[in-house]
Amino acid sequence: MKMNANTSQKIAKFTIWAAALFVIAILFSIIAYILVKGIPMLSWEFLTDIPRDMGRSGGISSSIVGTLVVTAVAVIVATPFGIGTAVYLTEYTREGRITRIIRFSAESLAGIPSIVYGLFGFIFFVIYLNMGWSILSGGLTMAIMILPTIIRTSEEAIRTVPQLYREVGFSLGLTKLQTITRTVLPSALPGIVNGVILSIGRCVAETAAVILTAGSALRMPESLFSPTRTMAVHFYILAREGISMDNAYGTAALLIILILLLNVGFNMLVNRFIAKGR
Amino acid sequence: MKSFKEKLTERVFLLIALSTLSVLALITVFIFIKGMPIIAKVGIINFVFGMKWAPSQGYYGIFPMIVGSVSVTIGAAIVGVPIAICCSIFLAEFAPAKLRNIFRPAIQLLAAIPSVVYGFWGVLFVVPAIRKYLGGPGLSILAGSIILGIMILPTIISITEVSLLALPRHYKDGALALGLTQWQTIRSLLLPAAKSGIVAAVILGLGRAIGETMAVIMVLGNAVALPHSVLDPVRTLTTNIGIEMGYASGEHQQALFATGIVLFVIIMILNATAQYITRKR
Numbered sequence: 001m002k003m004n005a006n007t008s009q010k011i012a013k014f015t016i017w018a019a020a021l022f023v024i025a026i027l028f029s030i031i032a033y034i035l036v037k038g039i040p041m042l043s044w045e046f047l048t049d050i051p052r053d054m055g056r057s058g059g060i061s062s063s064i065v066g067t068l069v070v071t072a073v074a075v076i077v078a079t080p081f082g083i084g085t086a087v088y089l090t091e092y093t094r095e096g097r098i099t100r101i102i103r104f105s106a107e108s109l110a111g112i113p114s115i116v117y118g119l120f121g122f123i124f125f126v127i128y129l130n131m132g133w134s135i136l137s138g139g140l141t142m143a144i145m146i147l148p149t150i151i152r153t154s155e156e157a158i159r160t161v162p163q164l165y166r167e168v169g170f171s172l173g174l175t176k177l178q179t180i181t182r183t184v185l186p187s188a189l190p191g192i193v194n195g196v197i198l199s200i201g202r203c204v205a206e207t208a209a210v211i212l213t214a215g216s217a218l219r220m221p222e223s224l225f226s227p228t229r230t231m232a233v234h235f236y237i238l239a240r241e242g243i244s245m246d247n248a249y250g251t252a253a254l255l256i257i258l259i260l261l262l263n264v265g266f267n268m269l270v271n272r273f274i275a276k277g278r
Numbered sequence: 279m280k281s282f283k284e285k286l287t288e289r290v291f292l293l294i295a296l297s298t299l300s301v302l303a304l305i306t307v308f309i310f311i312k313g314m315p316i317i318a319k320v321g322i323i324n325f326v327f328g329m330k331w332a333p334s335q336g337y338y339g340i341f342p343m344i345v346g347s348v349s350v351t352i353g354a355a356i357v358g359v360p361i362a363i364c365c366s367i368f369l370a371e372f373a374p375a376k377l378r379n380i381f382r383p384a385i386q387l388l389a390a391i392p393s394v395v396y397g398f399w400g401v402l403f404v405v406p407a408i409r410k411y412l413g414g415p416g417l418s419i420l421a422g423s424i425i426l427g428i429m430i431l432p433t434i435i436s437i438t439e440v441s442l443l444a445l446p447r448h449y450k451d452g453a454l455a456l457g458l459t460q461w462q463t464i465r466s467l468l469l470p471a472a473k474s475g476i477v478a479a480v481i482l483g484l485g486r487a488i489g490e491t492m493a494v495i496m497v498l499g500n501a502v503a504l505p506h507s508v509l510d511p512v513r514t515l516t517t518n519i520g521i522e523m524g525y526a527s528g529e530h531q532q533a534l535f536a537t538g539i540v541l542f543v544i545i546m547i548l549n550a551t552a553q554y555i556t557r558k559r
Contacts, residue, residue, distance in 0.1 A: 005459050012461035016372055019364030020381060026428055027388050030399050084294030092288050098295075104553065105298035111482065111549040112305065112542070113489025115516045119538045120305045122523070123312050144301050151298070177287050198390075205392035208491040208516075212523055236394045236492060239401075252395055259390045267383050 031256055038253020046250055051218045055234065056244045060251055062220040066135065066228030069221065070214055071203035073139025074146055079196060081143075082150025083185070089151075090158045091180055110148035117145050118212035126213055133227040138214025145209060146199035153198065157191020158184060190269065197266045204258055207232045231255050309542060313535035325536060331502045333522070333530040340537055342504050346419075346512030347488050347541075349505060350498065353423025354430055354487040359480055361427070362434035367464060369435070370442035389432035397496030400425040405497055414509030417499030423508070425493050430483035437482065441475020442468060474555050481552040485545055491516040515541045 052058030121141030131137045169179030215227035238248035328339015409416030453463040499511020519534050
């Protein structure tokens with residue numbers, strides 16, 4: 001028997017709404033659970049004390065510092081390359097063999113699993129370049145991981161800049177480079193910032209690649225060559241080895257709060273720029 | 279005519295842009311250099327199809343892990359793909375504008391949650407539920423499939439939504455004007471028209487699932503054995519690396535890089551396929 005068109009419309013509509021609500025419920029349950037369990041742990045001492053007794057007591061200040069510095073290295077290294085690549089793809093060349101190769105490479109990099117980045121970072125930065133397990137090794141590995149994101153978002157942002165901007169630049173006698181740096185990039189900035197923020201989130205959340213390159217040392221890092229244990233790695237070790245569930249929840253809550261701030265902050269930024277654009 | 283300086287800047291930008299290619303080449307070369315010797319020593323057939331993984335005794339067979347990776351990935355697809363497609367249809371066709379503006383960032387947020395948090399959540403809720411209601415150790419293919427099925431949602435949803443929204447507006451208008459219901463229009467017109475985008479989305483989602491490490495390390499049980507049911511624990515290619523890299527050295531470490539080579543090749547094939555499908559469109 002063939003189903004009545006209206007009945008199938010109703011069933012489909014119900015199923016689709018149910019799926020959407022289900023996904024929201026999952027997201028909410030994960031976030032709420034971690035926050036409810038972890039926020040009570042977030043005292044001033046927890047944030048500012050170094051971990052003691054393998055993380056059983058004390059705080060997570062060294063992990064916070066480690067996370068921030070690894071992320072900073074990654075973003076500082078990857079952003080110029082990402083924007084430069086996007087500028088080349090959009091302003092300096094037509095679609096052809098070279099752009100196909102660059103795009104293929106970028107998309108392939110985007111698909112490579114973080115554990116493979118970890119293996120590469122370990123053998124290349126840690127061993128071959130003799131940087132050891134360090135913030136620098138971790139940061140450079142993460143820089144490669146986030147490069148495709150920054151390229152893609154920057155390229156999309158630059159493409160939305162009206163052609164008129166470039167023509168005005170040229171007609172004022174600016175060179176191509178001046179036109180790009182003074183008119184095109186500033187108006188593409190919100191999109192570029194979006195990519196950078198997404199990438200910061202990825203660095204903060206990453207575990208597999210950093211554990212193999214930055215190590216898991218608990219002490220406060222002293223230089224870029226010190227090993228460190230980022231917050232995600234700290235959470236993983238605490239939870240997996242059952243060292244301290246309370247501190248694990250506290251670390252996870254701080255991670256989730258950071259991720260929430262980055263995402264919500266970004267959306268507010270976008271809304272502001274969209275409102276401004278109108 | 280272009281001045282010398284302009285040409286120079288162009289060259290500099292080209293060099294920057296080629297960094298992606300050089301990094302990809304570096305990754306490939308270094309992983310292969312480190313991993314190939316052990317594959318050459320054991321033999322590619324023995325390595326890929328070998329059933330025994332016992333590094334201390336010199337046995338390096340990763341077939342159980344290949345089976346583990348494939349089964350968890352298929353499981354993730356069974357769990358995730360229908361939900362993801364429903365969600366993209368929801369975003370593209372059903373959701374009121376206001377809800378869409380909440381739902382889309384929520385999906386983005388789903389992608390931003392650290393994979394260790396997913397794993398932890400799985401250990402706390404999914405694993406005990408499976409143990410209680412379905413039996414077995416709980417740490418299982420099923421647990422991994424559920425967690426990964428959720429984790430691949432953002433990838434599949436965003437690409438599928440884009441390909442649905444890219445369809446010409448008159449497709450839909452025409453169908454509705456002919457008196458088709460919204461669902462008939464979606465099923466018989468929009469979904470088939472967006473097929474290549476959806477297939478690419480699913481392939482990229484599978485790539486994410488097969489490459490995920492930290493979430494599955496916590497919920498799969500990590501036993502090196504062929505599973506007999508979805509309630510059995512397995513070890514995947516990624517978790518094999520993740521668990522043993524911490525202490526491996528010598529040949530054992532090489533064998534983990536060799537595991538990485540197999541993973542890398544699988545991922546590159548999936549990526550290239552997805553890129554080929556999207557290009558052709």
